[in-house]
Amino acid sequence: MLVARGICKRFGRTVALDRVDFHAAPGEIHALIGENGAGKSTLVSILAGRLAPDAGTITGADGPLRITPGTAHGVAAVFQAPLLFEQMSWEENLALGGFRRSTRLRPEALAAAARAAHDLGFALPVPGRRVADLAVGERVRLAILRALSFAPRVLLLDEPTGALAPAEVEQFLDHLGRLRRDGRAVVLVTHRLGEALTVADRITVLRRGRKVAEVPAAATNERDLATLMVGELPPPLAASTYEGAPAVLLSLADLMLEKDGRRLLDGVTMEVRRGEIVGVAGVEGNGQDALIAILAGLAAPTAGRLLTRGALALIPQDRDLDGLILEMPLWENLLLLEPLRRRFAPRYWLRRRDAVEFCRALLARYAIRAGGPHDPAAALSGGNRQRLAVARALATQPEIVVAHDIARGLDLAATRELHRQLRQYAESGRAVLLLSSDLEEIFQLCSRSYLMSRGRLRPLGPADRQAGRFGLMLSGAQG
Amino acid sequence: MLESFLASTIAMATPILLAALGELVVEQSGVINIGIEGAMLSGAFAALVAVYFSGGMICGLVVAAAAALAVNALLAVLVINIAVNQVVAGTALNLLVAGITGVAYREVFGVTGRALTVRALAPLPLGPLTRIPLLGPALFDQSPLAYLALLLTAIVGYAIARTRAGLRLRACGEHPEAAAALGINVYRMRWTALLFAGVLSGLGGAYLTLVYTNTFVEGITGGRGFVALALVIIGRWRAWGIAAAALLFGAAMALQFTLQATVTNLPYQLFLALPYLLTLLVLALMSGQAAAPSALGRSYLRE
Ligand SMILES: Nc1ncnc2c1ncn2[C@@H]1O[C@H](COP(=O)(O)OP(=O)(O)OP(=O)(O)O)[C@@H](O)[C@H]1O
Numbered sequence: 001m002l003v004a005r006g007i008c009k010r011f012g013r014t015v016a017l018d019r020v021d022f023h024a025a026p027g028e029i030h031a032l033i034g035e036n037g038a039g040k041s042t043l044v045s046i047l048a049g050r051l052a053p054d055a056g057t058i059t060g061a062d063g064p065l066r067i068t069p070g071t072a073h074g075v076a077a078v079f080q081a082p083l084l085f086e087q088m089s090w091e092e093n094l095a096l097g098g099f100r101r102s103t104r105l106r107p108e109a110l111a112a113a114a115r116a117a118h119d120l121g122f123a124l125p126v127p128g129r130r131v132a133d134l135a136v137g138e139r140v141r142l143a144i145l146r147a148l149s150f151a152p153r154v155l156l157l158d159e160p161t162g163a164l165a166p167a168e169v170e171q172f173l174d175h176l177g178r179l180r181r182d183g184r185a186v187v188l189v190t191h192r193l194g195e196a197l198t199v200a201d202r203i204t205v206l207r208r209g210r211k212v213a214e215v216p217a218a219a220t221n222e223r224d225l226a227t228l229m230v231g232e233l234p235p236p237l238a239a240s241t242y243e244g245a246p247a248v249l250l251s252l253a254d255l256m257l258e259k260d261g262r263r264l265l266d267g268v269t270m271e272v273r274r275g276e277i278v279g280v281a282g283v284e285g286n287g288q289d290a291l292i293a294i295l296a297g298l299a300a301p302t303a304g305r306l307l308t309r310g311a312l313a314l315i316p317q318d319r320d321l322d323g324l325i326l327e328m329p330l331w332e333n334l335l336l337l338e339p340l341r342r343r344f345a346p347r348y349w350l351r352r353r354d355a356v357e358f359c360r361a362l363l364a365r366y367a368i369r370a371g372g373p374h375d376p377a378a379a380l381s382g383g384n385r386q387r388l389a390v391a392r393a394l395a396t397q398p399e400i401v402v403a404h405d406i407a408r409g410l411d412l413a414a415t416r417e418l419h420r421q422l423r424q425y426a427e428s429g430r431a432v433l434l435l436s437s438d439l440e441e442i443f444q445l446c447s448r449s450y451l452m453s454r455g456r457l458r459p460l461g462p463a464d465r466q467a468g469r470f471g472l473m474l475s476g477a478q479g
Numbered sequence: 480m481l482e483s484f485l486a487s488t489i490a491m492a493t494p495i496l497l498a499a500l501g502e503l504v505v506e507q508s509g510v511i512n513i514g515i516e517g518a519m520l521s522g523a524f525a526a527l528v529a530v531y532f533s534g535g536m537i538c539g540l541v542v543a544a545a546a547a548l549a550v551n552a553l554l555a556v557l558v559i560n561i562a563v564n565q566v567v568a569g570t571a572l573n574l575l576v577a578g579i580t581g582v583a584y585r586e587v588f589g590v591t592g593r594a595l596t597v598r599a600l601a602p603l604p605l606g607p608l609t610r611i612p613l614l615g616p617a618l619f620d621q622s623p624l625a626y627l628a629l630l631l632t633a634i635v636g637y638a639i640a641r642t643r644a645g646l647r648l649r650a651c652g653e654h655p656e657a658a659a660a661l662g663i664n665v666y667r668m669r670w671t672a673l674l675f676a677g678v679l680s681g682l683g684g685a686y687l688t689l690v691y692t693n694t695f696v697e698g699i700t701g702g703r704g705f706v707a708l709a710l711v712i713i714g715r716w717r718a719w720g721i722a723a724a725a726l727l728f729g730a731a732m733a734l735q736f737t738l739q740a741t742v743t744n745l746p747y748q749l750f751l752a753l754p755y756l757l758t759l760l761v762l763a764l765m766s767g768q769a770a771a772p773s774a775l776g777r778s779y780l781r782e
Pocket residue numbers: 011012014015016034035036037038039040041042043080369370371378379380381382383384409411
C-alpha cells in the first residue's frame with residue numbers, strides 16, 4: 001500500500017508534477033498513462049525513492065514514509081531506462097536482486113532466476129554475457145526479473161512492454177494478473193491504451209504534470225482516454241503520393257553474416273527506392289541487429305553486396321546507449337552526427353551560436369519538450385529523447401533513413417506526428433527503411449514490407465494482413 | 480647473489496602490494512584514493528614514534544594502521560559525505576600529511592641531525608621451508624607483513640570476484656545509483672572500503688620504517704603510494720594481477736640496488752629512476768584495455 005498526496009516536483013523552470021495524488025493498492029493494477037513529458041517517470045522515481053519530491057507526502061501501510069532508495073519498503077521498480085550494471089554479467093546483475101541470500105555467488109540465485117524466467121516465459125541470455133552486449137529486450141527482461149526477485153508488495157513498472165515481443169507481452173501481463181491475485185500492488189506505465197484497458201483495474205491520466213483523471217478501467221474506453229491524454233489526435237495517414245522516378249537508393253543482394261558459427265543473416269535481398277517507406281516486420285532477435293550493424297558500417301557482411309546511393313542516417317533502437325550522451329547539452333548532442341558537425345564546425349572553430357539556434361528551431365519543429373538547447377539530454381523524458389534522436393537524424397537530410405523500433409516510448413499523438421514526418425520525408429524523394437515489431441505500424445506506414453525471421457526475409461502481401469495469422473507467425477518466428 | 484635478489488624483490492614488493500590491495504578495494508567501490516601516499520607516510524611516521532616510545536612491534540603496527548585509518552577517515556568525510564572532488568581532496572591530504580609528519584618529526588625528536596633509529600621488525604622464518612635451496616631463504620625468511628600481503632592477495636581476489644559482499648562492492652563502483660536503488664548503502668560501502676585501505680596503507684608505511692630503514696626521513700614513501708595506484712591499473716583491477724605487477728616493480732627496485740653497487744661509472748640517479756621508468760613503460764603498454772570500474776572517481780550523493 002502506497003498513497004502519495006499532493007506531490008510536487010520541479011526541475012528548474014519545468015514543473016514536472018503539480019499536486020498529484022496517486023495510490024497503489026494491494027490487489028490492484030493501476031495504469032499510469034499520459035503524453036510524453038507528462039510526468040509519469042518522475043512520479044515513478046518519487047514513489048521508488050529515487051527522487052525526493054519538493055512537496056507532498058507518501059504514506060505506507062503503517063504511516064508516513066520517508067522513502068529512500070532501495071527496496072526496504074517493499075517497493076521495487078523497473079525504470080524506463082533500466083538501472084543495470086553494464087560491465088557485469090547478467091548473472092551478477094540478477095545476483096544483486098532479492099534472490100535467496102548466500103555468501104558465495106552463483107548457484108541458488110541462478111536457479112531461482114531460471115524458475116522465475118520460466119514462469120514469465122522469458123528466455124535467459126547466453127551465460128556469462130555482459131549486460132552492455134545485450135539487446136534492448138533482453139535488458140528489460142533482466143530488469144523485470146530482478147525487480148520481481150524482491151517479491152515486492154508494490155511493483156512499479158515504467159513502460160516495460162515497449163521492448164517485449166508480442167507473445168512475451170501477453171505472458172507478462174498474465175503474470176501481472178497473478179501478482180494481483182496475490183494481493184500485490186502493481187503500477188504500470190504504458191502508452192498502449194489497449195493494454196491499460198485490458199489489464200488494469202484503475203487508470204490515472206497525467207497531463208503536463210497534473211492529474212486530469214482517475215477512472216476505473218471498466219468505466220472508460222480508448223477514445224476517451226486518448227482525448228484526456230493529448231486532446232485531439234492528428235488524423236491518420238492518407239495514402240502516399242510520391243510520383244517521381246523510383247530510382248533505387250539502397251540495395252542489398254544476398255547478404256550473409258556469420259558470427260561465432262551462427263548465421264545471423266541468411267541471403268537478405270531487398271531494394272529500397274525513392275519515395276518509398278519499406279518495412280521489415282519481425283520479432284527482435286531475428287537478425288535485425290545484424291542488419292543494422294551492416295548498414296551502420298559496424299560489421300562487414302560475410303558474403304553478398306550492399307549498395308547505397310547517397311547518405312544514410314540511422315536511428316538506433318536504444319537512444320540512451322547508442323544515440324545520445326546524456327550529460328551533454330542538447331545542442332552538442334546534435335553535433336555527434338558527422339554531417340551536422342561538418343555544418344557547424346567546418347574548420348577549426350565551432351559555430352556555437354548557429355548550432356544553438358539550429359537546435360532551438362529543431363526543438364520547436366518536432367515539439368520536443370525541453371527547457372532549451374542548453375539542457376542536458378538527461379533532462380528529457382523518455383519519449384522526448386526519442387523525438388530528439390529522430391529530429392537529429394532527419395536534420396542531416398540523408399537520402400536514406402533507417403529507423404529501428406522508432407515509436408517505442410512515444411505517445412499516440414507523437415507517433416502519428418512522427419509517421420506523418422516520415423511519410424513527408426519519403427515523399428520528398430528520399431527513402432525510409434523501417435524495422436519494427438509492431439505490425440499495425442508497418443502496414444499503416446509502409447508501401448512494401450517484409451517479414452524477418454531467423455535471418456531471412458520474405459515479402460509480405462496484402463493477404464498477410466489478417467492480424468490473427470500474423471500474431472501466430474510473429475510469435476512463432478522467434479529466433 | 481640470485482638468492483638475495485629474490486629476497487630483496489619480495490621485500491621491495493611487500494609495502495606497495497599492501498597499499499595497492501587496499502587501493503583495489505577502494506577503487507572497486509568507485510573511489511579513487513590519491514591520498515594513498517599520505518596514508519602510507521602517516522603509517523611510516525606513526526610506526527616509528529610508537530616503537531620508539533613503547534618498544535613493542537605490535538604496538539607500532541597497530542598505531543601505524545590507526546594513523547592511516549584516521550587519514551582515510553578524513554578523506555572519507557571529504558569525498559564520500561561532502562562529495563569534494565576526489566583528486567583534489569587526495570592531493571590536499573598528501574600535502575597535509577607530508578607537512579605534518581615533517582614538522583612533528585622535528586618537534587618530537589628535535590633537530591639533532593643524528594638519525595634516530597629503532598629496532599627492526601624481525602623476519603619470521605617458516606621452519607623447514609627455509610631449507611629449500613635457493614627459494615627457501617628468499618621466500619620463507621621474510622617479514623610477517625610479506626606473508627600477510629600474499630594471504631591478502633588471495634583473500635581480496637576471492638572476495639571481490641566470488642562473494643556477495645564483493646559483488647555489492649563492485650556494484651557501488653559500477654553504478655552507485657543503481658546500487659542504491661537495490662538497497663545497497665553506497666556510503667557505508669565506500670566508507671568501509673576506505674577504512675580497510677587505511678589499515679593496509681598504514682601497514683605498508685610501517686614496513687618502510689620498521690623493515691627497510693629503521694628510521695624516518697621526510698618523504699620516506701618516495702612516491703610508493705603513487706606506484707601502488709599505478710599497480711592497480713597495471714594489474715587490471717585484479718588482485719593477482721596487482722601482485723604480479725608489484726613483484727615486477729620490486730624486482731626493478733632490487734636490480735636497481737645491485738646495479739648501483741656494481742656499475743659505478745654511470746650516475747646513480749639513472750638507476751634510481753629505473754623502477755619508475757619501468758612502471759611508466761608497462762602502464763603505457765597496458766592502459767589500452769581498460770577494466771576500470773565505470774563510476775571510478777565519481778561522487779555519489781543521494782537526492
Ligand atoms: N533530471 C531532469 N532535469 C530536468 N528536467 C527533467 C528531469 N527529469 C524530467 N524532467 C522534465 O520533467 C518532465 C516530466 O518528465 P517525465 O520523464 O516524468 O515524463 P514522462 O511522462 O515519463 O514522459 P515519457 O512518456 O516521454 O517517458 C519533462 O518535461 C522533463 O523534461
